[in-house]
Structures are given as structure tokens and as C-alpha cells.
Amino acid sequence: MTYRVLVTDDVDPEGVALLVAEPQFIVDEVPTLPKDELLRRIVDYDAIVGRSATRISADVLQRATKLRVVGRAGVGVDNIALDVATSLGVAIINAPAGNTVAVAELFFGAVIGLLRQLPQAAQTMTAGRWDRALYLGRELKGKTLGIVGLGRIGGEVATRAHAFGMQVVAYDPYIADARFTALRVRRAPSLDALIAETNVLTVHVPLTDETRGMIGKRELARLPSRSVAVNMARGGIIDETALLFALESDQLRGAVLDVFTVEPLAEDHPMRLAPNLLLTPHLGASTVEAQRNVARDVCIAVRDALLHNDLSRSINVAAGSEGWAELQPAMLVARRAAAVARAVLADQGMRTVRRLALRVSPELAHGSGPLLAAAAAGLLEGVIETDRLNLINARSLAEARGIELTVGESSELGTRRSLEVELSGGMQQLAVAGSAPEGSVARLTRIGSFHVDVNPKQTLLILTNKDVPGVIGRVGTVLGERGVNIAEYHQARLAQGGDALAAISVDGTVEEATRRALLELPDVVSASIVHFRAD
Ligand code: NAD
Numbered sequence: 001m002t003y004r005v006l007v008t009d010d011v012d013p014e015g016v017a018l019l020v021a022e023p024q025f026i027v028d029e030v031p032t033l034p035k036d037e038l039l040r041r042i043v044d045y046d047a048i049v050g051r052s053a054t055r056i057s058a059d060v061l062q063r064a065t066k067l068r069v070v071g072r073a074g075v076g077v078d079n080i081a082l083d084v085a086t087s088l089g090v091a092i093i094n095a096p097a098g099n100t101v102a103v104a105e106l107f108f109g110a111v112i113g114l115l116r117q118l119p120q121a122a123q124t125m126t127a128g129r130w131d132r133a134l135y136l137g138r139e140l141k142g143k144t145l146g147i148v149g150l151g152r153i154g155g156e157v158a159t160r161a162h163a164f165g166m167q168v169v170a171y172d173p174y175i176a177d178a179r180f181t182a183l184r185v186r187r188a189p190s191l192d193a194l195i196a197e198t199n200v201l202t203v204h205v206p207l208t209d210e211t212r213g214m215i216g217k218r219e220l221a222r223l224p225s226r227s228v229a230v231n232m233a234r235g236g237i238i239d240e241t242a243l244l245f246a247l248e249s250d251q252l253r254g255a256v257l258d259v260f261t262v263e264p265l266a267e268d269h270p271m272r273l274a275p276n277l278l279l280t281p282h283l284g285a286s287t288v289e290a291q292r293n294v295a296r297d298v299c300i301a302v303r304d305a306l307l308h309n310d311l312s313r314s315i316n317v318a319a320g321s322e323g324w325a326e327l328q329p330a331m332l333v334a335r336r337a338a339a340v341a342r343a344v345l346a347d348q349g350m351r352t353v354r355r356l357a358l359r360v361s362p363e364l365a366h367g368s369g370p371l372l373a374a375a376a377a378g379l380l381e382g383v384i385e386t387d388r389l390n391l392i393n394a395r396s397l398a399e400a401r402g403i404e405l406t407v408g409e410s411s412e413l414g415t416r417r418s419l420e421v422e423l424s425g426g427m428q429q430l431a432v433a434g435s436a437p438e439g440s441v442a443r444l445t446r447i448g449s450f451h452v453d454v455n456p457k458q459t460l461l462i463l464t465n466k467d468v469p470g471v472i473g474r475v476g477t478v479l480g481e482r483g484v485n486i487a488e489y490h491q492a493r494l495a496q497g498g499d500a501l502a503a504i505s506v507d508g509t510v511e512e513a514t515r516r517a518l519l520e521l522p523d524v525v526s527a528s529i530v531h532f533r534a535d
Contacts, residue, residue: 003306004044004066008032009051011073015295019049022303039063047071047302056080061088069093069314071302073294074285082316089393091314093301097152098293099285103204103232104156106284108164110256111200111230112140114278138253141165146198148214149205149233150175150185157202158183169194172205195219200228207234217242226253232284235260240271247274258284311391327367329436330417331374331391334358336456336532337421337432337444338378343530344447344462345423345430353379353403354425359410361418372407375421379403381533418445450492450501457487459506460530461515466523467493467500474521475502482514499525 007016007029019027032053033041042048042064048056049071056070058081070080072094085092113119116137124131145161147154147170158168162184169186171194180187188194191214195201201223205211215238220229229252231238240261246252254276263282271277285294301313342353358375360368370391377394380401398405413420418435433446434456441455447462454460461479465471472491479486485507493500510529518527 002026003046004028005302005306006030006041006045006048007050008048009053009073011049011051011299012292012295014292015049015073015297015299018296018299019303022307024307025303035060042067047306049073049298049302052076052079054079056085058084061085061090064090069302069305071298073291073298075099075294077315086316086393087396089390091305091311091390092316093298093305093313094315095294095297095301098295098297099287099290100152100156102287102290103153103284104160105287106258106280107157107202107230107232107256108160110232110258110278110280111228114228114254114256114276115140119278140200143167143199144169144197146170146188146194146201147185148172148191148194148201148203150179150183151204153232154202154204155179155183157204158185166200169197191219192222195222196224198223198227200230202230203233203237205233205237207237211237213237213239215239215242217245220246220251223252225251228252228254228256230256232256232258235263243277244271244274247277252276254278256280258282327364327370329442330360330364330367330419331370333434333436333442333444333456334371334374334419334421335378335381336442336460336530337419337434338375338423339381339532340444340447340456340460340462340528340530341421341423341430341432342379343528344432344526345425345428347526347528348428350425350428352425353423355404355406355423356398357422357424358405358407359413359420359422360407361413361416362409362411363417364419365409368407368409371419372405376403376405378421379423415445420446444503447501447503449494450503452490452492452501452503454488454490454503454505456530456532457505458508458532459510460532461502461504461506461510461518462526462528462530463502463504463518464525465500465502466525467495467497468523471500471521471523472502475504475518475524478514478517478521479504479506482511482517484508484510484514 002024004026005019007027009032016029019025038060042060046066047069051073056079061081061084067090069091075094075096077092077094080092082092117135121135141164144167147158150170150172161168169188171188171191213236220242229238243255247255256278258280259282304310356375356379358372360371373391373394376398377391380394380397395405415435417437420431420433422429422431430448434444436442444452444454444456486504487507488505490503491500509531515527515529518524
């Protein structure tokens with residue numbers, strides 16, 4: 001299988017080389033394309049890798065029938081129509097970690113530049129002057145640094161602040177105490193408490209409904225007098241109007257902004273002339289090393305997504321990346337169980353599934369999201385076109401069909417690492433259970449009330465019959481005559497002479513004519529065939 005990858009926007013050559021080195025890839029490197037040309041060319045590609053200049057708009061995505069992955073060498077994905085990509089099953093992969101150090105270093109460069117008035121001093125030197133007495137600066141040592149958001153960048157800033165002899169305190173309600181302890185950072189109980197004692201305030205949070213304008217007039221007014229405020233995260237987290245006011249009224253000693261509500265900043269924006277405001281044009285990630293890091297990170301992730309279907313680094317995949325590989329066998333079981341339940345119910349005349357309820361044993365509870373996505377994908381495979389169905393969009397596609405999806409934990413499933421998918425609609429329902437024990441192959445362990453033990457590989461035949469002698473032999477003969485090779489045959493019954501169920505794992509595919517032949521056998525009540533989608 002050959003994949004075509006379009007690389008654009010001057011992605012660093014070290015990343016591109018990783019793609020070019022793959023024998024299965026044909027890589028075309030082009031400069032940033034005008035929209036009409038991108039629309040024309042995108043139909044040929046399985047993946048596109050770029051930076052922020054190329055807009056991956058809804059029409060580009062809708063046009064791109066082969067596209068599976070969009071790689072963004074950088075963090076922001078504002079240039080990508082994320083919802084449309086998700087609904088089309090296109091994975092979006094970015095590189096959030098490679099520029100962390102670049103931002104942290106710029107923070108200290110800029111704050112020291114501000115406190116020592118370096119830009120102004122350098123300008124006077126260029127102008128031929130020697131204004132030594134004018135520039136009396138301030139030191140970082142002994143000052144309190146208040147960090148809002150102790151994530152990747154906040155953490156790197158904290159580590160470096162210790163070297164400058166600063167006191168470090170942070171506010172981040174979403175992370176555990178352990179990270180504060182490891183970084184030797186004091187935890188502020190609230191944003192107000194942090195602000196009350198901060199001399200240098202810096203925000204390193206994403207832009208969300210909660211963080212937009214989180215440092216406004218009130219917060220700036222509560223900072224100790226002559227503090228410094230820094231925003232290198234996203235424009236608008238520190239309210240720009242409030243900041244201008246605080247600078248002009250001399251409340252603040254100064255401020256640094258690398259990011260703006262509207263970028264590029266308007267030529268005549270009043271902030272350009274504000275006192276003691278050091279402005280940089282979104283330079284946080286602009287180092288050679290950061291560009292190389294993000295290019296490498298994203299190209300590796302795009303490669304793995306295409307070659308190994310590894311979507312763990314996709315930002316629109318159904319769940320986080322932790323434990324993704326370890327969850328794969330259980331996800332396969334969830335998917336297969338749902339496919340089996342759907343096929344059996346369909347053969348009983350129930351095609352409209354209203355509800356999918358997944359129950360997982362406690363060891364799998366951490367993977368509820370991906371497991372539910374896998375079950376939803378199993379339910380839909382064979383129902384809708386599968387080339388657009390994947391773990392990214394399965395849940396939303398199922399919900400768009402009015403299917404209620406639920407997931408819960410249960411300690412009553414028997415074995416470790418087991419799960420159960422129950423489908424219901426109208427008066428009918430069917431639960432199929434399975435397990436994915438560590439170091440062993442995944443099994444289906446129950447279909448309805450029947451205990452089975454079968455590895456759901458290529459094709460599964462599910463027969464219900466009367467528990468009378470000779471059925472297994474006759475079924476074996478029908479399959480043998482039609483060249484169907486049995487991998488596993490598991491016969492289960494509820495009571496001697498009562499109802500029985502056979503779960504038969506076979507190689508290859510099974511024709512509808514074979515199913516009919518099985519149904520004609522005496523004592524066979526129903527026969528369902530499930531062809532599992534290749535993974
Ligand atoms: P991250 O996800 O590693 O860390 C963000 C932290 O913010 C998390 O720990 C989270 O718990 C915390 N947080 C979220 N909401 C919060 C809230 N309401 N109050 C307090 N804490 C909250 O992100 P990161 O990689 O450190 O990036 C931080 C910011 O820097 C992002 O906005 C990112 O876009 C920006 N960034 C800017 C540049 C640049 O060029 N200037 C470059 C890279 C990243």
C-alpha cells in the first residue's frame with residue numbers, strides 16, 4: 001500500500017526527511033498553496049502536513065476523499081475546521097510539546113529585557129548616545145513569580161525561575177499536588193490568592209471560556225503595586241483594555257505580550273505606544289530548535305497514523321493517548337462484541353438499535369472512552385460505509401443516528417479485563433461479553449445467556465439449534481463441502497436437550513448460500529454470519 005503525503009508551509013526538513021525515508025510514502029513538498037490549487041490537489045493525498053499558513057477549511061476537507069490525517073507542525077489548530085474533520089473521520093495531529101523550552105526561554109529574555117529596559121537602551125546606543133544613568137533596572141532575585149497554569153510551559157518556567165532565586169507560586173486547579181511538589185512550586189488555593197502575592201504574573205493556560213479575560217481590571221488592580229504581567233499563551237487571557245489602563249495609570253511596572261486578541265496586531269493599535277509594554281510578534285515558538293522539534297514530532301505521528309493506524313496522538317480522537325496500546329485488545333473485543341450483537345439481532349428482525357450500553361470491569365475503567373468508541377464502531381460497521389468510520393467519529397456517527405451510548409463500570413463481569421456490550425431496541429436486547437486478558441488472545445465469552453469461548457478473528461458464525469445429537473457433524477459437513485475452514489467451534493447449551501448455541505470461528509468469508517444451507521439443516525434455528533472488518 002502506498003500513501004501520498006502533501007507537505008507544505010516550509011515544514012522543517014528534518015521532519016520531512018522522516019516521511020521521505022518511508023518506502024511506502026510518496027511525499028510532495030510544495031510552498032503554501034493558494035486555496036483553489038489546494039482544493040484541486042488535495043483529492044490525491046492521504047495526509048497533509050503543514051504549519052499555520054495553510055487553511056484546512058471545511059470545503060478542503062469535504063473535497064479530500066482520501067485524506068485520513070492532517071498534521072500541524074505546531075500547537076494551534078485554529079486554521080483547521082476541526083468539527084468537520086471529526087465528522088469525516090479525519091485525524092488531526094499537532095505537536096504540542098516541541099516548543100515548550102522556546103517559550104520558557106523567551107519569558108526570561110523578555111522579562112529581563114523589560115526590567116532592565118534593554119530595547120530602549122539598545123536604541124539609544126544605535127542613536128550614538130551613552131545614557132548610562134537613565135537605565136536603572138530591577139532584579140528577579142527574591143521576587144515572587146505567580147504562574148497561572150502549571151502545564152508544560154508553566155513547569156519549564158518554574159524550573160528556570162528557581163535558578164534566578166525567585167519564589168514560585170502557581171494556580172492550576174486541574175493538576176495534582178504531586179506536580180507542584182516535584183517542581184518545588186507552592187500551590188495557591190485560588191487565583192485571587194496567587195494574585196495577592198505576585199510580583200511577576202504569567203499565564204500559561206489554553207484559551208477557553210474559563211480563561212478568556214481571566215486577568216481583567218479587577219485582577220490587575222489586586223496585584224501588589226508595581227508588578228509585571230506577562231501573556232505568552234493566547235491573546236485575550238489578559239484583557240487588553242484592562243492592561244492598557246493599568247499601564248497608563250502606573251499601577252503596573254510593565255508588561256510583556258507575545259500574543260494578541262487579533263493577530264497581527266493593528267498597525268495603529270494603542271498598545272503599540274503604551275508605556276513599559278514590551279511587545280513581540282508571537283515569537284514564543286520561533287526558534288530553529290522548536291521548529292525542528294515540532295516538525296519531527298508531527299511527522300513521526302503522521303507516519304505512525306498512516307502505517308500503523310496509531311491515532312493516539314490525534315487531538316480529535318475519542319480519548320487521550322495514555323495506555324492506548326495496552327487498551328487495543330480490549331478495544332478489539334468491544335468492537336467485535338458489538339458487531340456480533342448487531343448481526344444476531346438483525347437476523348432476529350431487530351435492525352433499529354436504540355441503545356448501546358457498555359459495561360467494563362474495573363481494570364478497564366480508565367479506557368471507557370476509547371472502549372465505547374470501539375463498541376460504537378463495531379455497531380456501525382456493516383451498517384454504514386466503512387471507509388469513513390473509525391474510532392474518531394464512531395461515537396458521533398452513532399449518536400447522530402439517535403443511538404444512546406452509555407458506559408459504566410461493573411465488578412460483576414467475572415474475569416479480569418472483561419466487558420459486555422448490550423444492544424437494545426424495542427422489546428429486544430442482546431448482550432455479548434468478552435475479555436482481553438494480559439498476555440493472552442482476546443475472547444468472546446458470552447452471547448446472550450450462552451457461555452462461549454472463541455477468538456473472534458476473521459468471520460464468526462453463530463448458530464442456534466436444538467441440543468440433539470448429530471448437529472455438530474452435519475454443520476461441519478455443510479461447511480466442509482463449501483470449502484469453509486473451521487478455526488474454532490464452541491458449542492454451548494443452557495440445559496441438556498434444550499436450546500444450544502454454536503460460535504464457530506472460520507477463515508475467510510462465508511457466502512449467503514452457505515448460511516441458507518445451514519438453516520435448512522434439521523434442528524438449526526438461526527444462523528448469523530459476522531465478517532469482522534480488518535484492523
Ligand atoms: P499545557 O496544556 O501543557 O498546560 C496548560 C495548563 O493550564 C494545564 O496544566 C491546565 O491544567 C491549566 N489550566 C487550564 N485551565 C485553567 C484555568 N482555568 N485556570 C488555571 N489553570 C488552567 O499547555 P502548554 O503547552 O503549557 O501551553 C500553554 C499555553 O501556551 C497555551 O495557550 C498555548 O497555546 C500557548 N503557547 C504559546 C506559544 C507562543 O508562541 N507564544 C507557543 C506554544 C504554546
